[in-house]
Amino acid sequence: xxxxxxxxxxxxxxxxxxxxxxxxxxxxxxxxxxxxxxxxxxxxxxxxxxxxxxxxxxxxxxxxxxxxxxxxxxxxxxxxxxxxxxxxxxxxxxxxxxxxxxxxxxxxxxxxxxxxxxxxxxxxxxxxxxxxxxxxxxxxxxxxxxxxxxxxxxxxxxxxxx
Amino acid sequence: xxxxxxxxxxxxxxxxxxxxxxxxxxxxxxxxxxxxxxxxxxxxxxxxxxxxxxxxxxxxxxxxxxxxxxxxxxxxxxxxxxxxxxxxxxxxxxxxxxxxxxxxxxxxxxxxxxxxxxxxxxxxxxxxxxxxxxxxxxxxxxxxxxxxxxxxxxxxxxxxxx
DNA sequence: GTCGGCCTACTCGGATAGTACGTGTCCGAGTGAAACGGG
DNA sequence: CCCGTTTCACTCGGACACGTACTATCCGAGTAGGCCGAC
Numbered sequence: 001x002x003x004x005x006x007x008x009x010x011x012x013x014x015x016x017x018x019x020x021x022x023x024x025x026x027x028x029x030x031x032x033x034x035x036x037x038x039x040x041x042x043x044x045x046x047x048x049x050x051x052x053x054x055x056x057x058x059x060x061x062x063x064x065x066x067x068x069x070x071x072x073x074x075x076x077x078x079x080x081x082x083x084x085x086x087x088x089x090x091x092x093x094x095x096x097x098x099x100x101x102x103x104x105x106x107x108x109x110x111x112x113x114x115x116x117x118x119x120x121x122x123x124x125x126x127x128x129x130x131x132x133x134x135x136x137x138x139x140x141x142x143x144x145x146x147x148x149x150x151x152x153x154x155x156x157x158x159x160x161x162x
Numbered sequence: 163x164x165x166x167x168x169x170x171x172x173x174x175x176x177x178x179x180x181x182x183x184x185x186x187x188x189x190x191x192x193x194x195x196x197x198x199x200x201x202x203x204x205x206x207x208x209x210x211x212x213x214x215x216x217x218x219x220x221x222x223x224x225x226x227x228x229x230x231x232x233x234x235x236x237x238x239x240x241x242x243x244x245x246x247x248x249x250x251x252x253x254x255x256x257x258x259x260x261x262x263x264x265x266x267x268x269x270x271x272x273x274x275x276x277x278x279x280x281x282x283x284x285x286x287x288x289x290x291x292x293x294x295x296x297x298x299x300x301x302x303x304x305x306x307x308x309x310x311x312x313x314x315x316x317x318x319x320x321x322x323x324x
Numbered sequence: 325g326t327c328g329g330c331c332t333a334c335t336c337g338g339a340t341a342g343t344a345c346g347t348g349t350c351c352g353a354g355t356g357a358a359a360c361g362g363g
Numbered sequence: 364c365c366c367g368t369t370t371c372a373c374t375c376g377g378a379c380a381c382g383t384a385c386t387a388t389c390c391g392a393g394t395a396g397g398c399c400g401a402c
Contacts, residue, residue, distance in 0.1 A: 001249040002346070009277050010255060025374060034259030039348055045376065058355035059373050074280060087163040093172060097196030114303045115171050118236060122291035129284035141276045164385070187335060200388055207337065220394035221334050331398075336391105343386070350379070359370080 004043040005081045007035060011044065012077060012135050013142070015053065016069040017150045018157055023062035032156065043081060050080030069136035075127055077135075086123050090116035166205040167243045169197060173206065174239060174297050175304070177215065178231040179312045180319055185224035194318065205243060212242035231298035237289055239297075248285050252278035 011029045018024060030040035044063050047053045052072055053063045065072065090113050142149050173191045180186060192202035206225050209215045214234055215225045227234065252275050304311050 001251070003251070003253065004346090005250065006253060006255060006277065013277070027374085032259060033255040035255065036348060038350070041375070042348090042377095048375090055375060056355085057353090057374050057376090059357050059371095061356075061374050063375095074284070088167065089163070089165070091165065091168060093168060093195040093197065097194060111307050114300050114307070115168065115175070117303075118295045118300055119292075122236070122288050122295075125291040126284050126288035129287040130281075133280045133284075138276050138280055141279075145273050145276070166385090189335085198387060201386070203336070204338095204387090210336090217336060218394085219335050219337090219392090221332095221396050223335050223395075225336090325402105327400105327402080329398105329400090331396105333394105333396090335394080337393095338389105338391090340389075341387085343384105345382105345384085347382075348380085350377105352378095353374105353376080355372105355374080357370105357372090359368105361366105361368085363364105363366080 002081050004039075004046070005078055007033070007040060008043050008047055008077050008081050009074065009135075009138075011040070011063075012047070012052070012065065012069075012072060013139055014153055014157070015063065015065050016135050016139050017153045020065055020068070022157075023056055023060065023064045024157060025062035028157065029063070032153075046080050047077070050076065052076055052080055065135075069139060070134050072135045073131045074133045074135075074138075075130035078130060086120065088116070088119040088123065090119075163240075164243050166201075166208070167240055169195070169202055170205050170209055170239050170243050171236065171297075171300075173202070173225075174209070174214070174227065174231075174234060175301055176315055176319070177225065177227045178297050178301050179315045182227050182230070184319075185218055185222065185226045186319060187224035190319065191225070194315075209239070209242050212238065214238055214242055231301060232296050234297045235293045236295045236297075236300075237292035240292060248282065250278070250281040250285065252281075 010033065014029060014032065015024060026041035026044050027037040029044070030037040044053060044055070048055045048063065051066055054066045055061070055063050092113065094113060139150070172195065176191060176194065177186060188203035188206050189199040191206070192199040206215060206217070210217045210225070213228055216228045217223070217225050254275065256275060301312070
C-alpha cells in the first residue's frame with residue numbers, strides 16, 4: 001500500500017482539529033512531520049481531486065476539509081490515494097490456452113470466476129470496515145487516549161511561522 | 163496485488179482436482195493457461211517455501227499439494243506469494259518533527275497509533291475472510307456451477323504431451 | 325532371466341536482465357492580500 | 364480619510380528525474396527413471 005495514505009490520514013486528522021474555516025498550506029502540514037513538502041502536496045492534490053479537501057491559492061491559502069469529519073471515511077481517503085480499483089485483478093486466465101474453456105468455471109460465457117468472487121468477498125469486508133470508520137471517529141479515539149493532542153496541534157499550527 | 167496470486171490459486175485448484183498422488187511439472191501447469199513457464203515456476207517455488215505444495219525433481223517430478231485442499235486457505239496462498247506483512251505500514255510519523263510528540267496519539271511512549279489500529283482492524287477483516295475460504299470450498303463452488311470442469315482438467319493433464 | 329551400474333533426459337532452484345509504478349523534486353500559472361498613491 | 368490600482372509574495376498544479384519492486388528469462392545442480400551389459 002502507498003505510503004502517502006498514512007500522510008493523508010494524519011493530515012485529515014490535523015485539518016479536522018484545526019476546523020473547516022482555517023486553510024493550511026501543504027508546506028506547513030508537511031513540516032509538522034518533517035516530510036517532503038512537494039510530495040505531501042501531491043497527496044493533498046489527490047484528496048482535492050476526490051473532493052475530500054478543497055484548495056485555495058494565493059496568500060493565506062491552502063487546504064481545508066470539504067465536509068465535516070463525520071462524513072469522511074477511511075475508505076474515502078484510501079480510495080483517493082490508492083485508487084478505487086480492487087487490489088486483486090482477475091485477468092481471466094481460465095479462458096486462455098489449451099485449457100479449452102478453462103478450469104475455475106466452465107466458461108459457457110458468463111459464469112463468474114469462483115476465485116474472483118472469493119477474493120472480492122474478502123476485499124468487500126475490508127472496504128466495509130474502512131467505510132465504517134470516519135475521521136471523526138479516529139479523532140474521538142485519540143482525544144480519549146490523549147486529550148492534549150488536539151490542543152497541541154492547534155497551538156503548533158497557530159504559532160510556528162515556518 | 164501481485165498477479166502471481168491468481169496463477170497460484172488456479173494452479174492449486176488444478177492440483178486439487180488431479181489428486182495428491184500425481185506430480186505436475188510447472189511447465190505443464192503454465193501451458194494450461196499459456197503462461198510463461200519459468201515465471202510460473204517461480205510462483206510455485208514460493209508455494210513450496212510456504213509448505214503449501216511439495217516439489218520433486220527428475221523425470222515424472224513436479225509439484226503436488228502438501229496437504230488436503232480443505233486445509234489450504236486463500237490466506238495461505240496469498241501470504242505465500244505476497245508476504246505476510248500487513249499492507250498498511252505505520253511508519254510512526256507522529257513521532258517525527260516539530261510536532262513535538264505527535265498528533266494521532268500523545269506519544270508518552272507506548273500509546274498505540276489510532277490510525278494504525280483502524281487500518282489493522284480492516285485488514286484483519288480481510289484476512290479473516292480469506293482464511294475462511296479453502297481451496298476445497300472454491301472447488302466445490304466450481305463443481306456446482308459447472309460440473310464438467312474437474313473432468314476436463316483431469317483429461318487435459320492426462321492426455322496432452324506438451 | 326535377473327541384477328547392478330551407467331547414462332540421459334527431465335525437473336527444480338536460484339541468479340540474472342527488463343519494465344512499470346511509487347517516490348521525490350522542480351518550476352510555472354494563478355490568486356488574493358497588502359502596499360501605495362491619488363482623490 | 365477612503366478608494367482604486369498596482370505590485371508582489373505566496374500557493375497550488377502539473378511536468379520532470381530517480382529508485383525500488385514486480386515481471387520475465389536463462390542456465391546450472393540434482394535426481395529418478397530407463398537402458399545396457401554382465402552374470
